Every structure is written in C-alpha cells, then in structure tokens.
Amino acid sequence: MNLNQLSPRAEMEDLYLPVMAEIKETRRLTDLETLYTVELPDGRDLGHRPGQFVEVSMFGIGEAPFSISSSPTRKGVFELGIRKVGLLTEKLAELEAGTKIGIRGPFGNGIDVEKFQGKDVLIVAGGIGLVPMRSMINHVRDRRDDFGRLIICYGSRSDRELLFTEELEEWEREKRTEYHVTVDQGSPAWKGNTGVITTLIPGLDLDLPNTVCCICGPPVMYRFVLLALKSRGLADRNIYMSLERRMKCGVGKCGHCQINGSYVCQDGPVYHYPDIKTLQEAL
C-alpha cells in the first residue's frame, strides 16, 4: 500500500473542529425564525458564495447545517436565518448577542455567480427557501450592473410567516427589482396574491434565452415549480436549484446527504438541473 500518498501533512486541518464565532445580533423574523448576525474571530471574512452553508454547533446540544443568508458582498459578518424545528434550533433561539457558537465551513458548492453574469436572474423561493436565496438576491443587488433583470418570486404559507419583511418592502419599492409574492392563505389584512408559488410563474415577463433561474424551497415545491417553468419554455440548462439533505459532516465523509450517488455537501447544495434530472432521489 502506497503510504506516501497518505502521509498526513503536519498542517492537516481538523475537519470537525469548529471555530468559535460570536453572535453579534439576533433579530426575530417570525415566531419561528431568527436571523443571527455572526462574526468569526478577529472579524475574519467567511469567504462564502451565495448558496453555501455552514455547520453550526452548540456544545452538548449538537451540530447542524444552515444556509448562509447574507451576501458575500457584505463583509465582516455573516447572517444565518434559522427556523426552530428541533433541539439545536430551539436552543439557538434562546441565545443572546455576545454568545459564541461553533462554526465550520463554508461548505458546499454554492452558486457559481460568474455563470449568472449579464443574465436576467429569476429567483423562486418558497418558505424558508428564501434564506439562502437572499444571499444571491443581495449579491445581485450589490453588483447590480453585472446582471440583467432581477426577478423574485416568493411564496409563503401565510403573510404572518413572510421573512425579512422590511427587505421585502425595499425590494418592492426598488426600480430594478421585480418582486412578486404570494401566500397560500392570507390573513384578513393581506392585500396581495393568494395561492401557491406556481401561480406567480405564468404571469412573469421573461426573456427566456437570457434568463437563469434559481429555485429553493420545501421538497414538495420543486416538481411543481419545474413544471410551471417548463410550460413557460425555460430551458433545463437555465435552471439551478438548491436542495436540502442531512449534511452532517459537510466534508463528504459521513454519507448522510447522498442523493443517489451525489453528495449534497460536495456536489450541491446548488445543482444545475440537467445534472440531477436523472437522479431518482433528487426531486
């Protein structure tokens, strides 16, 4: 056995050792979601791409992957939008600014923003899928002249569950952002669209050959959004999607996040649709 190839270099990193990062600020987004502003030691930049994730941990509680919600264009700190769904997230929700949490990453491929340059960017986000997509949205907004139009379709179960409401209003006001929103079920006060996210797609004004789309949402959403986009004539090669699986280690070792033979933490979470069309477990 050729051991030379295996020699651990003295500087070999410990893949599983988190760095301790400080929560600078917490902001309640809804009853369930909180936005955490996090700073790495010495204000070091995270150096991520939109669509990437980090592993967040609290000692004695656990570790789980979370999408990065801030744009790489905004340096110094990064943001995580986290929904309470289990042990770790419940505990995270109790934390106050000044507390340190463990961070590993960024992991995953993220969106290759170069490929989106000069194109119209269509974002389709359902529910908490807006969290990673916000990173891309703000990237485009911050590098506005590098991209064509920015079209956002956002669907939520109800208006009470809408995330980043102040920003949504900003997007709505902005001339160069085309923002569409719908809720499955609106409260009496809701004046906007009602219906599932796919109802937004037929009405979009799209320059098809020049549009790239990025989808992120709950597992049931993808199939229907794809159908809607297809019936608009958007080519598969112009579609990207961010998928969620159990990315436990984040570094392609633990095996939990596989979709057929693909490791989401390595080949994803952002997939080019033609690459996963034939993966039966993907959608």
Added chain:
Amino acid sequence: MAQKPRVAIFDFTGCEGCELNQLNFEDQLLDILAHVDIVEWREAMDDRPGEYDIAFVEGSLSTPDCIKRIHEIRRRAKVLVAVGACAVQGGINGMKNIRPIEQVREEVYGEDKYLFPTLPALPLRAVVKVDHEVRGCPMTQIEFLKVFTALVMGKEPIEPTSSVCTECKLKENECVFTKGMICLGPVTRAGCDAHCPTFGQYCTGCRGLVPEPNLEGMKEILVEHGLSVQEAWKRLQLYNAVELEGVRS
C-alpha cells in the same frame, strides 16, 4: 441554575426493579442528587403531595385507581418520564391483555375477584401524555443518565430508533444466532448498548419494538431459526403485547 428541579419518582404495577436500578447508580447517585431535589420517592421516602418539575414513573396502569393517580401525577408534573418497559410499552404485564379480562381476574383472585377491579395493563402513554421514555426491563441505566442529563440541561433527550443489532455490531459481539440462540435484537430498540448479548444472553426485546417494525420479516427469521410460528409470535409478545394487540399473528 437558580433552583434545582424538583423530582418525584412513582411506581405503578411492576416489580419495582426499575427503581432499584435507580438506587443502583453507585458511581453517579451523588452527581444525580447534586442536580435535583428529590421530593418523592417511594422506594426511599414517604409520600408527600407537591408539584414536580420532573416525575419519573415506573410500572403499567392496571386498576381504576392507577388511572386516577396517573392523572393526578400528570397534573402536578411539568415533565413526565415513563421509566421501564411496563410504563413505556406495557411490558410483561401486557401479556395479561391477550386473554379475556374476566378469565384473568378469576385465575388470580378466584372467588374474591369482585373485590379487585382490574383492567387490561396499559402503558402510561395510553392514558396521559408522556414526555420522555427510559426503556428496558429493568430500565436501562445508561439511557436514564442520558435522559436525566438532557433534562437537567433543558434539552430534549434523543430517543434511539435503530436496532439492538447495531450495538452488537459496534461491539463486535458474536451474533446470538451464530451461537444457536434465538434473539429479538433485529427489531428491538437500541439504547442498552446490547447489554444482554454482550453478556452471552439473547435479546428478549425488553426495550420495545423499533418504529415501523417488519413483523412478518422478523417472524420469518425466528421460524427459520427453529421456532414455530406460534412460538415466534409469543416471543414477540413477551414485552410488546400491548403494541401487538390487534396485529394479526
């Protein structure tokens, strides 16, 4: 922690072996007591009414009085933990439910049967909301410690859902079937660190069935290894009679 959680320990129909097992924490008992105030413990103190942050409850419910008491305990307890096979899944007591209750009463109490109202044995969760479980017969000590620490930390304990086989394999125990014995490890919940197989015994299934067990498959395994279909079903019923009620044997 400003104030220590108030803990109460109760028992219903069972052998009280679980409580004995709690007293058996020779190495950890002082650490445990450092975290909590024990306000009731039948094995150790007298009954006193009060409110509890955590109630550990052993035994299954088998009389109208049991039902009344468990409601009372539930009302007073913030967190209720079922401890041991009887409390969690009805345990061996559940075997009683296989036969008509009248027949059981007659056999046990004879002519005096009218003096002793008895019900089919029920796990706690059949009557009240159970927050957490410590499985096993007697309750698994390592699991008790895990649940206990989790509760002291204010977090949800993680419940194992995989089979006892996984723990045997991690310990490289010689497979009980290889030894020519019959084992329920393949469909029994892990969490005991394969205690019995490690010490040369087969798994009797005391920790209850894994979620969504393939019972047909397990029966086939048992029959393949020498049991009759009837014996195989009885084996499965030993600790799981309540769960298997209504399941076709």
Added chain:
Amino acid sequence: MVQFFLESDRVAEFVTHLMKRKPVYAPHRKGRKSYSFERTRDAAGVVLDYPRVMQSVKKFFLPPREQLLSFDLGDNTCRAGEVEPLDAIFLGVHSYDLAAVGRLDHNFSEGRAERNYLTRRQGALWVGVSYEPDEYHFAGSVGIDPYDTEGFDIFLTRLLDGYVLEVLTPAGESLLEGFDLPAHEAGKPAKKHFQQHIYVPQDRLNEVMSASYNNPVWEETALGCVGCGTCNLVCPTCYCFNVEENVDITVTKGSRDRHWDGCMLREFSEVAGGEVFRETLAARQRHRVMRKFKYISEKTGQPWCVGCGRCTAYCTAGISIVNIVNRCISDYEKSTVSAIR
C-alpha cells in the same frame, strides 16, 4: 521476489518474532464460532486459518466509536480528540480486507483529507494470509483473489503443512530480519475456487445496476429485511458515520463523538423537521447495493464491494447481496435479449 517456507509448527515462533518488532494485531478466537482481530498478547492465540472476522481491520483506523472533540460547557471551549498512529503489524489479513482498506484510504484522503483516519493509518505493516473461500466469499467476482498479494509487505499462502512466505516489500524484508526460514522452491498451489459468483464481469456491473433502479428485487428483498443495519455495520468498505453529543453527568463537560452508521437505518436520511428521504426498506436496500456497485464505482472506477460475504453471512434474514446482483443481471440480460428480438 523471495519465497520461504514457514512450517505450521513455527507459526507461533514467527508471531513472537513479529511481536518483538511492533505491536501485532491478528485474528483470535472469539465466542463459539467467531474470530476477531485483536491485539496479540500471546502468540499461541493467533488463528491464521479462519473464514472471516465480523469486523475487518477497518475498526482500527475508523473505530466504531470515536471522540471527535471534547468540550467544556463552563467556558464554551473545545479541543480536538487525540489521535495517534497505530504503528503496528496487521497479521493474518485476507486480501479482500486489505483491498477494503484501500477503498477507505481513498474516501478519507480525497477532497478534504481526514486527519483522524489518516493519522491512524500511518505505520501499518501488512502480513496477509490466503484463505479457503466458503459459501459466502465472492471476492473473485470483484477481482480480488484469495492469493492476491497487492499491498502486503509479507504474504502467507497456505499449504497443507505450512505456508509459502513471500516477502514483497523492503519493509517486509526488514520484518523478517533475524528470523531464519528455508527457501521455498516449488510454486504456489493452484487458484482456489469460489462457491459464490456474480455472473458478469465487474466492468459491466455499472451498466447492469444503472438499468436496475426499478427492478422488483428491491421490494421483494424488503419483505424479509427487518432493517436492522447489520449489513452496513459489518461491511469493510462502509464508512458512513453519525455524530452525537455526550454530556458528562456533572453537566460541565462532554464530547462530540462519532459512531458507525448505516444507510439501512431509517433515521439515516432524516432531516430536521422529520422528512425521511429514503422512507422504505426497498429504497434503502437499493441504496446500499447501488453504493457498492454503481454510485461509488462510477466515481472511483472500482466496485465498492470486496466480496468478503459478510453482509450475507451475518444477515439473520438470509438476504444475499450476490443473489440480488445476479437477479439484476439476469433481468437485465433478459430485457436486452428481448430488446434485440
């Protein structure tokens, strides 16, 4: 290549010699009918003629349970778990098990290299031994012969009254220093026959498995499978793991530990919120077998199964991976034949 003859009577003496050089890990009897790789304390306890051990030598490099880090809840700090090279001799290893180590080496060094595994792997020396294929071995079908010496420093091929001892590397040569053996002039015995075979050459398995996603064999296998996870947990090339937090009873410190996990277990593909991405036993069986013969082999060019037969030998439900694959093959061939017609 130098060949010597090691008489059966001198095996213990040979083991003792090795023990003077480095710690020796070798198969020992365990229980009634089983064998296990253990640290050798007494040369007489080493068994070189054994069908298989439940856990391959993987357990030394990727331990069943392992501390990844320890933490202090008081000051919210952590430290990486300590990992030492094993620097030992692994004696009596079957060729498929060393081949499996090669697969794991690939997994833990590709992409981001893993310090824990690779540190432990340092300094291992390998003394292999041939074996008589039993009713479960099918290593020949994945290109691994019982006499395969690849990767070994020394290899022992069993004859009736002893072993042909081949020295294969300079490290093997230096291991033998100070231990005199007569040269072996005659050749090695003829190839051993396997009782179990996968019925297509391994380079066609990708093609077959690609066409087998919807084969009824997955549903049929799931009828008897109880999802206990044994097949994953005895596999020498399975490397999946889960991570859990363990807190000390004092609630002041604890550790983040990993332990072997398996894709046959329901919670393996469960995400926060409760969604299970491989809900049925059929889907999980398919995933397990596809991992061995398609998913990983597509990427690495090697089947991720080494034909040790453990998953079948230890399956209480009697599920045979060879039968599953052969069923896929025969259905595939039938479908291609009918396509030609």
